Amino acid sequence: MMKVLIIGASRGIGLECVRQYTREGAQVLATARSDEGLHKITALGAKALRLDVADPQSVSGLAWMLEGEKLDLALYVAGVYTQSGATTPPTREEFDRTMHTNVLGAMQTIPQVAPLVEEAQGKFIVITSGMGSIGEAESSFGWTYRVSKAALNMAVIAAQHDYPKALLLPICPGWVRTDMGGPHASISVEESVAAMRKTIAAMTAKDKGKYFHHDGRVYSSW
Ligand SMILES: NC(=O)c1ccc[n+]([C@@H]2O[C@H](COP(=O)([O-])OP(=O)(O)OC[C@H]3O[C@@H](n4cnc5c(N)ncnc54)[C@H](OP(=O)(O)O)[C@@H]3O)[C@@H](O)[C@H]2O)c1
Known part of the structure; x- marks a missing residue:
């Protein structure tokens, strides 16, 4: 049975990943930082782990919580958004919150989780954003968020070299109707996760170093 770990699963894309992978028959472990989030995970039949x-x-306890596990798939989904552009300097608090959640959290998670993914010769997929593409940046909207996702992409692609038996890749979920994406986003959370599951399932070692859209297209530039 496929074993899947989903990091940041209290709502939105992470919770939908729990729903769809559980329905597919996978054994799912998923994390949240609130009691409410943990309850939503267990209600879907997955094992809930507390993680901020x-x-x-909190992150340093992850390896202990996962001791002895072999993971076919790990997904780093947790993320926060910051709206302001380059005409307003980010506050230290906003910068730290965004970078700690989107980048530091992933960088602290990878060394603990990637060895467990290697054990199963599995995949470690990080949810990034097209807003992290330097080549496709058409405005400074979401400036700090863009910087954090560009840094996250580098963290993932660089880490691949230390975990050759696993596949580490970034994927953008599309513009999705969640608390973060808002009600006017172009796709539903169900569509986004269904498309990402298909894309992730088709990824192979020859895809190392690529940057994926949810629907399997590859970004032409970083
Ligand atoms: N929606 C989009 O259009 C879109 C587009 C591109 C990329 N993305 C990326 O997709 C991922 C999921 O986004 P979403 O749309 O599902 O957003 P969301 O609905 O706002 O959910 C964000 C998730 O991240 C979790 N999280 C935030 N800070 C955390 C922390 N310190 N520790 C643990 N979990 C934390 C939240 O948990 P709490 O409930 O505890 O806050 C929640 O589960 C993010 O990485 C986002 O950048 C989204």
């Missing part, structure tokens, strides 16, 4: 990715002490 922006708190290094």
